[in-house]
Amino acid sequence: MTNSSLKSPTPIAEAASPACSIRLIATDIDGTLLNPQFQISADDLNALRRAHDTGIEIVLVTGRRHTFALPIAQQLGFDLWLISSNGAVTRSLSGETFHRDFMPCQICRELCEAMQAFRGNTVLTFDRETKGAIVIEHLDDLNLSIRRWLEKNMPYIEFVVPLEKALTTDPLQAMFCGSMARMSEALAALDASGVGNRVTILRTEYPDRNLSMIDVLNAGCSKGHALQRWAIYRGLRREQVMAIGDNHNDVEMLEFAGHPVIMGNACEELRGRGWNLTLGNDCGGVAAAVAGVLG
Numbered sequence: 142m143t144n145s146s147l148k149s150p151t152p153i154a155e156a157a158s159p160a161c162s163i164r165l166i167a168t169d170i171d172g173t174l175l176n177p178q179f180q181i182s183a184d185d186l187n188a189l190r191r192a193h194d195t196g197i198e199i200v201l202v203t204g205r206r207h208t209f210a211l212p213i214a215q216q217l218g219f220d221l222w223l224i225s226s227n228g229a230v231t232r233s234l235s236g237e238t239f240h241r242d243f244m245p246c247q248i249c250r251e252l253c254e255a256m257q258a259f260r261g262n263t264v265l266t267f268d269r270e271t272k273g274a275i276v277i278e279h280l281d282d283l284n285l286s287i288r289r290w291l292e293k294n295m296p297y298i299e300f301v302v303p304l305e306k307a308l309t310t311d312p313l314q315a316m317f318c319g320s321m322a323r324m325s326e327a328l329a330a331l332d333a334s335g336v337g338n339r340v341t342i343l344r345t346e347y348p349d350r351n352l353s354m355i356d357v358l359n360a361g362c363s364k365g366h367a368l369q370r371w372a373i374y375r376g377l378r379r380e381q382v383m384a385i386g387d388n389h390n391d392v393e394m395l396e397f398a399g400h401p402v403i404m405g406n407a408c409e410e411l412r413g414r415g416w417n418l419t420l421g422n423d424c425g426g427v428a429a430a431v432a433g434v435l436g
Contacts, residue, residue: 163400163434164381166192167224167368168427170203170213172347172387173404176422181216188428192435193219200224200371202364204345204356204390206313207232208270209294226266227343227356227390228367229313240370241268242362243311248339252315252357253304255334259327264316265307273299276307286319286352317355321346324353331355344389346408356390365393372397385430387411387422402430 166189168174176182189199199221203210207225214223214234222239224231231239249265256263261282267274274297277283283291291298301307317327328344331337341358364386372382384391384398387407395401395416403411405421412418419433420426 162381163197163383164377165198165200165372165375165383166431166434167200167202167382167384167394167398169364169386169388169391169394170201170205170210171345172406172422173385173391174201174422174427175213181213182425182428184425184428186217188425188431188435189217190219192431193217193221195435197434198375200368202228202368202384202386202391202394204343204354206266206274206294206297208274208297222371224364224367224371226313227358228362228364228393229358230268231367231371239374240367241313242359242367243268243313244315244340244357244359246308246311248336249308249312249315250305252334252336252340255336256317256327256330258330259317259319259323260304262317262319262323262327263304264318265304266313266316267307267310268313270297272297273307275299276301276304278302278304283318313358315357317357319353320351321348321353324355327355331357346389363393364391365395365397368394369397383430383434385419385427400434 174181174185193199201210201214202224204227205225207223207230210223210225214221220234222231222233229242260278265276275294276299317324331342340360341362343356345354379397380399382398383400383402384394385402386395387404389408389410401416402419403416404419404426419430
């Protein structure tokens with residue numbers, strides 16, 4: 142199985158308000174569109190609907206799998222495209238696939254071998270909507286960090302020992318998940334493994350929950366690369382794109398966008414970039430950012 146662009150979606154229509162320079166708004170989900178109760182606030186929801194009604198395209202860009210992001214996207218009430226798995230998949234609400242980026246099986250095998258000490262923290266993700274979309278060896282270590290995520294994704298989880306037996310097709314990504322301290326050790330192990338220069342390594346951290354996730358994807362795969370690919374297809378310049386995010390894995394997306402906006406709850410790495418700052422995800426930060434576009 143190889144990386145592929147599978148579907149050519151309909152080009153974007155002209156915005157109803159030509160005076161508005163922003164033609165596409167790309168927003169992260171967790172920590173950005175979702176508030177601390179994991180809900181979309183009424184203000185954020187109304188703002189995105191208003192932007193859509195004026196002809197601005199809305200794209201959700203997330204580290205979640207496509208299926209896990211769907212219930213969030215469906216709440217918006219209009220058709221849209223999702224960039225999921227940190228840029229590995231671009232797919233519509235109806236299931237049309239524009240692009241997929243796979244990690245070669247052999248590299249993933251080498252990764253699993255190099256990260257033996259972190260087997261209990263390892264999750265493999267495949268592009269399928271059945272049991273086996275998520276593969277782990279056991280729940281013990283992961284239950285300490287992502288119990289809620291495990292519960293919601295249980296129908297898709299398959300237990301395979303050793304993990305390498307699941308690598309009959311190329312995965313979308315590998316993820317290491319655990320406490321901040323444990324994942325700091327994992328990053329050091331990745332750096333020493335020699336595999337890191339052939340893949341993309343992205344971090345997502347929630348210090349207040351003592352939770353860190355390290356996503357390992359195919360080389361050149363990120364939210365930013367996927368958003369750039371989509372904007373080029375849509376015929377948009379980066380100056381016509383706004384991106385909103387809060388975490389380390391949003392950096393490439395924010396770097397691409399001509400109008401990067403970070404949340405009031407954004408991590409320190411993003412705060413040091415000089416990007417526009419909106420309100421936190423507990424105060425309708427997405428709505429405030431969109432208001433700046435719509436006036």
